[in-house]
Amino acid sequence: MFHLCLVVLPARPEGAAWVPVGERIFKTFGDADCHCAFVVPAGEAVARRMLGGAEQRVMTFVDPDTAVVSSLGLERLPAFVHLRQDTTVVAASEGWDPHDWQRVAREVGKAMAWTVPEVAGPGDPRPSRGWPVSGA
Numbered sequence: 001m002f003h004l005c006l007v008v009l010p011a012r013p014e015g016a017a018w019v020p021v022g023e024r025i026f027k028t029f030g031d032a033d034c035h036c037a038f039v040v041p042a043g044e045a046v047a048r049r050m051l052g053g054a055e056q057r058v059m060t061f062v063d064p065d066t067a068v069v070s071s072l073g074l075e076r077l078p079a080f081v082h083l084r085q086d087t088t089v090v091a092a093s094e095g096w097d098p099h100d101w102q103r104v105a106r107e108v109g110k111a112m113a114w115t116v117p118e119v120a121g122p123g124d125p126r127p128s129r130g131w132p133v134s135g136a
Contacts, residue, residue, distance in 0.1 A: 003034035003084055005108050006061075008069060009050060010077035010131045011042035016050045017125045018078045018096065025080070025101075026058055028117035029108060034082075035059060041066045041077070041133065069133055076130040080104045080119075082111070095130035 007022035009015035026036035037059040040047035076094040080101045091107035093100040098120035109116035
């Protein structure tokens with residue numbers, strides 16, 4: 001059993017803008033004692049289109065009925081979530097606030113006794129509230 005480090009993408013074309021952010025985070029945490037994955041609240045075809053080549057490199061969960069997203073208590077996407085082995089949410093950030101996502105990354109790093117990635121990077125989307133799960 002491992003902790004999970006999840007980047008939950010909105011199931012809309014704009015969601016692809018956060019794939020590089022997720023990959024940046026996962027590159028650092030990939031060798032830590034946690035599993036990293038994208039979650040897409042849509043079917044497999046939508047997830048493949050959105051993730052492009054990342055779908056081959058990164059574990060991905062599809063959530064067409066939004067059961068996972070709802071169980072995490074998320075209301076806005078994209079989101080960055082850290083889950084313990086017992087499925088307790090350790091930290092989460094909804095919408096795209098690079099500083100708040102950095103806070104979640106620090107929580108993962110602390111729990112894993114691991115290096116913390118720099119979440120924000122050049123070319124990232126502008127900070128935003130994201131989209132409601134119901135409209136994502």
